[in-house]
Amino acid sequence: MPQAMACLFTGALILSLSVKAGAEEQLYYAAPSQMQDVRREMKTAGFWIGRQAHPDNLVMDQHAILEFNRHVREDLKLTRDLSKVPAWYNGAEFKQQLETRLADLKTQGYFADDGQKSSEDFFTGTRTEMALEAIGPEIPLEYGLITRFADQRFLPGKRGLYAKAQDIDFDELQNSGLDLGTAVVILHQSADKKWFYVMSDLSEGWVEAENVALCSRRAIEKYLAAKRWVVVTENKADLYLDQHRTQAYDHVRMGVKFPSGKKRGKAFYSVMIPTRDVQGRMELRPAFINRAQVSVGFLPYTMRTVLEQAFKLLNEPYGWGDRLGEQDCSRFVQEIFATVGIVLPRDSRNQALVGVTRAAFESSTSGEEKLVELTQAAEIPVLLYMKGHILLYLGMEENRPYAIHAVWAYRQPNGEEDRVRVINRVAVSDLFLGEGSKKGSLLNRMSAIIELSHGHFHKPPQGDK
Numbered sequence: 070m071p072q073a074m075a076c077l078f079t080g081a082l083i084l085s086l087s088v089k090a091g092a093e094e095q096l097y098y099a100a101p102s103q104m105q106d107v108r109r110e111m112k113t114a115g116f117w118i119g120r121q122a123h124p125d126n127l128v129m130d131q132h133a134i135l136e137f138n139r140h141v142r143e144d145l146k147l148t149r150d151l152s153k154v155p156a157w158y159n160g161a162e163f164k165q166q167l168e169t170r171l172a173d174l175k176t177q178g179y180f181a182d183d184g185q186k187s188s189e190d191f192f193t194g195t196r197t198e199m200a201l202e203a204i205g206p207e208i209p210l211e212y213g214l215i216t217r218f219a220d221q222r223f224l225p226g227k228r229g230l231y232a233k234a235q236d237i238d239f240d241e242l243q244n245s246g247l248d249l250g251t252a253v254v255i256l257h258q259s260a261d262k263k264w265f266y267v268m269s270d271l272s273e274g275w276v277e278a279e280n281v282a283l284c285s286r287r288a289i290e291k292y293l294a295a296k297r298w299v300v301v302t303e304n305k306a307d308l309y310l311d312q313h314r315t316q317a318y319d320h321v322r323m324g325v326k327f328p329s330g331k332k333r334g335k336a337f338y339s340v341m342i343p344t345r346d347v348q349g350r351m352e353l354r355p356a357f358i359n360r361a362q363v364s365v366g367f368l369p370y371t372m373r374t375v376l377e378q379a380f381k382l383l384n385e386p387y388g389w390g391d392r393l394g395e396q397d398c399s400r401f402v403q404e405i406f407a408t409v410g411i412v413l414p415r416d417s418r419n420q421a422l423v424g425v426t427r428a429a430f431e432s433s434t435s436g437e438e439k440l441v442e443l444t445q446a447a448e449i450p451v452l453l454y455m456k457g458h459i460l461l462y463l464g465m466e467e468n469r470p471y472a473i474h475a476v477w478a479y480r481q482p483n484g485e486e487d488r489v490r491v492i493n494r495v496a497v498s499d500l501f502l503g504e505g506s507k508k509g510s511l512l513n514r515m516s517a518i519i520e521l522s523h524g525h526f527h528k529p530p531q532g533d534k
Contacts, residue, residue, distance in 0.1 A: 094235040097478065100490040104498050106469060112497055114373075114380040117463045121448050124373040128449050128522055134370060134410045137523070141423050147414040149270045151212075152290055154254050158208040163256060164201055167266075170223060171196060179230035179241055187230055195224050200260040211255040212286050213267070214343035214351055217319050218394050219280040221245040221272060225264035238477065238493075239389050244274040245415055246391025246400075248325045249308070249342060252289045253281065271415040282343045284351035292343070292353075295328030299338055299363040302408050304382050305394075306362040312337055314357055322394070323378065324407025329365075330355040338363055367410035375450045378405045379461055379473050382495045387477045398459050401475035401495060402452060405461065406521065417459035420452065420519075427451065427518040436512045443470045443500075443518065450521045453500075455514035462518070463497065470500045470512065480506035 110116050118124045129137065142148045171192065181187045221244045229240035247253070253267035253276075264275045304323050310316040312332060330339030332355065340363075342356045368374045382404070388395025396404060399417040406413055413420050428442040444465055451462040453472055460474035475495045480487040482505040492498075504510040 094237055095233055097489045097491045098481075100479065100492045104492075104496060104502075106499050106501075107471075107497050111466065111471065112380075112383060114376040117376050118373050120464050120466075121372050123448055124376075125369075125371050126448070128370045128372070130370075131367065131410060133523060134367075137423075138410075138412045141412065141414065145422060147419045147422060148412055149268065151252055151254055151268070151270055152286075154210065154268070156210055156286075158210055158256055160204045160206045160208045163208060164204045167199060167201060167204075167257075171199070174223065174230065174241070177230075177232070177241070179232060180234040180236075181231075182229055184234040191228070195226065198225050198260050198264075200258070203260075204257060208256055211283060212289050213253050213255055213265070213281040213283050214289065214292065215247045215249055215251040215253065215276070215280055216282045216343050216345050217249055217280050218321070219247045219251075219276040220391070221247055221267075221269075221274040221276050222264075223274055225259040225266075225275040238387075238392070240392065243390035243392050245272040246388075246394060247272075247276060247280075248321050249319050250292075250321070250325060250327055252293060255281070255283075270412070278349070279345075281349075282345040282351035283349055284343070288351060292328065292341075295341075297329040297365075298326055299329055299340060299358075299365050300367055300408055301325045301327075301358075301362060302364050302368060302378065302381075303362040304385060306358055308340075308342065308356040308358055310354075310356060312339070312357050314359070318342075318356055320394075322396070323382065323404040326407075327358075332357075333360075336360055338365075364408070368408045370409040370411070372448055372450060374409060375405060375461070376463075378408050382475075383473070383497070385475075385495045387475050387493045387495070389477070396475050396495075398475045402459055402461060406450075411521065417454060417457065420459055421454035421517050424452070424519045424521040425523070427520050429517045430515065432516075436510070439512055439515060440470065446518065447520065452519040452521065453511075453515050454517040454519060455511065456516065458511075458514075460511070471497060472500060472511070473497050479503045479511075480508050482506050 142150055175192045179187050181191060223242045223244050230242050231239060232241060247269055251269050253269050255265050255267050257266040263278055265278045265281055266275050301321055301323055305320045307320045308318045310318050312334060314337060327340035330341050332339040337357045337360055339355045339357050341353050343351050344354050346352045382401060386395045387397060389397050391400055399415060399420055402420060403413045430439060446462060453460045453462050460472035463471040463473055476492050478489050478491045479502045481490050487506045500512040501510050
């Protein structure tokens with residue numbers, strides 16, 4: 070029987086082809102396509118909206134959201150205001166930062182793309198490519214805008230490193246992804262001139278230089294301060310270079326914001342996007358996007374909005390560190406709330422430090438105690454945090470707590486070793502997922518319940534640094 074047919078008939082084992090001869094990928098079991106205890110009707114926003122007494126109540130208005138973002142940025146220092154970055158950067162500190170990261174990666178014992186342990190030559194060559202000796206005592210900053218989706222890497226280059234041999238979904242060098250229109254500060258360039266080290270408002274790392282258009286600081290400020298703008302409200306919205314929408318340019322993810330252009334029609338809006346001229350400088354030009362895929366201004370911050378936006382991403386592929394332009398658990402959450410104007414930190418650990426903590430749990434807290442807290446959750450969007458993962462809480466149904474999250478896999482008890490069941494998408498599940506495994510259920514692992522509303526985080530969640 071052909072391999073593809075065998076996979077179809079068993080529905081259990083994911084069989085993978087090797088990337089290179091003699092180097093097989095990790096093999097895992099597939100999760101059922103229908104998650105246990107998730108009924109058909111539970112996979113739409115309407116089901117959960119119908120369980121809200123006041124789904125259209127405003128959680129925060131735009132004034133309150135601006136204050137929320139200011140608190141996250143200036144008090145908690147979990148996001149960055151690029152307009153306040155000094156014109157010069159401390160070169161010695163930056164060089165030490167890069168040296169430390171390279172040394173840390175070297176000690177991890179990661180595997181290379183070919184399934185073999187990463188070699189000394191890899192790190193020696195990478196250090197040369199990082200051009201560390203070219204970093205002076207003070208770095209004059211340059212500025213730019215991302216012109217196409219760009220992977221952001223911990224090291225310059227596309228080669229990956231993996232904690233397990235051929236565990237190709239988890240490249241440890243993948244940090245994040247930057248969408249078209251993202252403003253960046255440029256600190257450094259690789260020896261071959263093909264990579265820039267950049268800081269955005271949410272993350273920093275290496276991106277391919279061909280995806281960055283150089284511009285002045287003033288140009289960035291003007292671009293970001295446009296009085297008329299739209300925000301993308303659909304997943305993977307296409308941008309076209311003509312108003313007939315036939316010349317595709319790129320696509321962008323939910324929550325991306327663009328200045329409005331001058332043209333609009335019954336079926337499209339025009340927006341201004343940054344492109345590169347022949348010298349690599351920024352050149353703004355109009356692009357066209359389907360009218361149904363954007364909102365003029367942010368959406369209202371209500372439970373209805375949050376649930377509807379979350380379910381637009383249902384079944385979208387999981388992407389570690391935005392791999393291949395997809396989303397991991399924290400990016401999933403971030404995209405949803407970006408549509409109402411909330412700017413959340415990039416990673417789950419920092420996302421758990423914003424808003425109001427309804428409850429924070431010790432490792433000894435029982436599942437029953439956690440369930441009591443969940444049943445008392447107010448009609449305000451709530452995030453559930455555990456070390457390495459974050460979820461959007463949906464509510465209780467037949468005494469079971471449910472959430473929607475971007476999840477790669479869960480564990481299932483199977484004798485001496487747990488069986489890994491791969492979901493690899495945005496899914497609805499109950500919090501008993503993983504029950505009985507050595508890692509424990511989502512409910513057992515949950516360390517904090519966070520309400521995204523007014524107020525400050527009062528107590529750090531347990532179980533993470």
